[in-house]
Amino acid sequence: MSQSPKPIDDAKPSDGPEYGEEAFAGISTEHLYQKLQPITLISTNWGQTWYCIPLAVFEPETVEQCGTILELARREGKVVRAVGVGHSPSDLACTTGFMIRMTRMNRIIEISSEKRCFEAEAGITLNELHQELGRHGLAFSSLGSISEQTLAGVISTSTHGTGLAFHLIVCSPTQDSDLFNATLCGIGATGVILRVKMTVEPAFRLKEIGETLPFDEFIGKMGELAKRAEHPRFWWFPAAGTVRCGYANRTTEPVRTNGSWFWDRLLAYHAVQAILFAGRYITSLNTYAGRFAAWLASGGSVVVNDSYKVFNVDCRYPQNTTEWALPLRNAEACIREFRQWIEKEIRDPNGIRPHFPIEMRETTCWIGIVQFKPYGFDTPYHKYFDHFERVVFEHGGRPHWAKAHKLKPDDLRKLYPKFDDFRSVLDRVDVKGIFRSEYVQRHVFGVDVDPRVFKKRVLPGATR
Numbered sequence: 001m002s003q004s005p006k007p008i009d010d011a012k013p014s015d016g017p018e019y020g021e022e023a024f025a026g027i028s029t030e031h032l033y034q035k036l037q038p039i040t041l042i043s044t045n046w047g048q049t050w051y052c053i054p055l056a057v058f059e060p061e062t063v064e065q066c067g068t069i070l071e072l073a074r075r076e077g078k079v080v081r082a083v084g085v086g087h088s089p090s091d092l093a094c095t096t097g098f099m100i101r102m103t104r105m106n107r108i109i110e111i112s113s114e115k116r117c118f119e120a121e122a123g124i125t126l127n128e129l130h131q132e133l134g135r136h137g138l139a140f141s142s143l144g145s146i147s148e149q150t151l152a153g154v155i156s157t158s159t160h161g162t163g164l165a166f167h168l169i170v171c172s173p174t175q176d177s178d179l180f181n182a183t184l185c186g187i188g189a190t191g192v193i194l195r196v197k198m199t200v201e202p203a204f205r206l207k208e209i210g211e212t213l214p215f216d217e218f219i220g221k222m223g224e225l226a227k228r229a230e231h232p233r234f235w236w237f238p239a240a241g242t243v244r245c246g247y248a249n250r251t252t253e254p255v256r257t258n259g260s261w262f263w264d265r266l267l268a269y270h271a272v273q274a275i276l277f278a279g280r281y282i283t284s285l286n287t288y289a290g291r292f293a294a295w296l297a298s299g300g301s302v303v304v305n306d307s308y309k310v311f312n313v314d315c316r317y318p319q320n321t322t323e324w325a326l327p328l329r330n331a332e333a334c335i336r337e338f339r340q341w342i343e344k345e346i347r348d349p350n351g352i353r354p355h356f357p358i359e360m361r362e363t364t365c366w367i368g369i370v371q372f373k374p375y376g377f378d379t380p381y382h383k384y385f386d387h388f389e390r391v392v393f394e395h396g397g398r399p400h401w402a403k404a405h406k407l408k409p410d411d412l413r414k415l416y417p418k419f420d421d422f423r424s425v426l427d428r429v430d431v432k433g434i435f436r437s438e439y440v441q442r443h444v445f446g447v448d449v450d451p452r453v454f455k456k457r458v459l460p461g462a463t464r
């Protein structure tokens with residue numbers, strides 16, 4: 001849902017108890033429901049890989065309504081899941097309890113060109129922010145591949161970005177810094193984020209130069225190629241044995257775009273999807289789809305545009321995906337090992353035929369794989385993903401928090417020295433556990449929650 005941001009008129013959050021239990025004393029539970037008018041519906045993520053029917057979906061517009069929902073949850077003993085636009089590729093945003101969709105809390109509170117910062121309600125999408133920031137000559141320094149997400153969604157999953165009696169809490173690097181740090185990748189477990197203040201920078205343009213290299217040439221000088229630009233990214237097409245490289249740097253050159261409906265939509269999108277669909281039945285076609293897509297992407301290219309337009313790319317079709325970060329020093333060995341396995345599989349008549357591309361981005365080294373769902377239909381991914389996860393884990397990888405993984409508290413404790421500090425913050429701010437969704441229970445608290453609880457496709461019209 002997209003609404004243009006409007007100026008805010010309700011009071012600023014404070015440390016006060018305005019929406020604590022005492023504020024609702026004397027109001028009947030029935031009256032609280034009437035004030036909020038919840039709806040019930042099937043909720044699915046962007047990738048069409050997880051489905052849930054929340055008990056109720058609320059779309060608050062004010063801080064007071066958020067407080068009212070939390071009071072209802074407390075009275076009814078329900079778990080609350082604040083969500084953005086549900087783009088997380090795992091069941092992170094799924095719940096059988098109360099879902100709070102934050103997208104109506106999308107107002108800009110303040111933008112300052114001088115201070116290069118803004119404050120906005122947490123449900124605003126990055127796309128909405130780009131427009132508003134652009135009007136003030138400002139931009140984010142870096143972004144992921146899309147901008148449909150909400151600000152809070154990006155913060156909560158560390159997109160490469162209270163309980164406490166339901167009182168409003170302000171936290172910052174200097175004020176309740178433990179809660180602030182925990183919320184930076186809080187996966188919705190530290191409470192409902194209402195407003196965010198963030199620094200940005202003057203708007204800028206990027207010039208991205210693209211080239212395609214044979215895999216062997218790429219892997220031998222990967223470290224050097226990654227230093228060629230402020231924002232390097234690499235897309236590996238295993239079936240073609242090539243890597244598409246993009247090097248984006250700042251520029252003041254005029255806007256320059258390329259591409260056409262015929263090449264970018266008809267062939268690169270629709271024709272490839274049709275081949276992938278046929279590849280569900282004749283698996284070898286997936287190899288041809290990979291080579292065709294690699295060929296379409298090959299050749300030199302130069303694009304100049306506003307930064308967010310260059311950062312964002314077309315992520316194609318619904319998909320299963322997983323992405324891991326590993327230390328740069330381990331990247332080459334990890335990729336080589338994974339490649340050996342993929343090539344063995346491709347040679348095996350019964351082996352897997354991976355979809356493409358495998359994306360590699362360098363902050364640490366992020367490696368992401370996909371199996372598309374052409375026209376929304378399933379394709380096999382378990383064997384491919386299981387092997388990939390085993391290899392990256394052995395090379396010191398850590399999973400992306402928005403994406404599905406199988407790690408349990410004991411694994412996470414080894415990877416994150418502050419894992420138990422995170423749990424302590426949750427124990428402190430969410431005493432009654434109302435923000436412990438199935439995902440949080442499973443991965444953070446080690447509760448035996450079926451990892452496939454939200455996997456089943458729910459039929460339209462189904463009731464719980």
Ligand SMILES: Cc1cc2nc3c(=O)[nH]c(=O)nc-3n(C[C@H](O)[C@H](O)[C@H](O)COP(=O)(O)OP(=O)(O)OC[C@H]3O[C@@H](n4cnc5c(N)ncnc54)[C@H](O)[C@@H]3O)c2cc1C
Binds near residue numbers: 086148
């Ligand atoms: C096509 C596609 C491309 C992507 N590209 C990238 C990429 O380039 N880089 C990258 O790192 N990630 C990427 N992602 C992942 C994406 O950025 C995250 O999944 C992000 O969280 C999605 O935001 P959302 O608003 O949909 O949040 P949701 O999926 O709705 O929620 C995500 C988490 O945020 C919590 N949350 C949301 N709002 C609030 C709130 N107000 N208060 C408290 N908690 C809240 C939820 O409880 C949940 O834990 C991509 C995803 C897709 C589908």
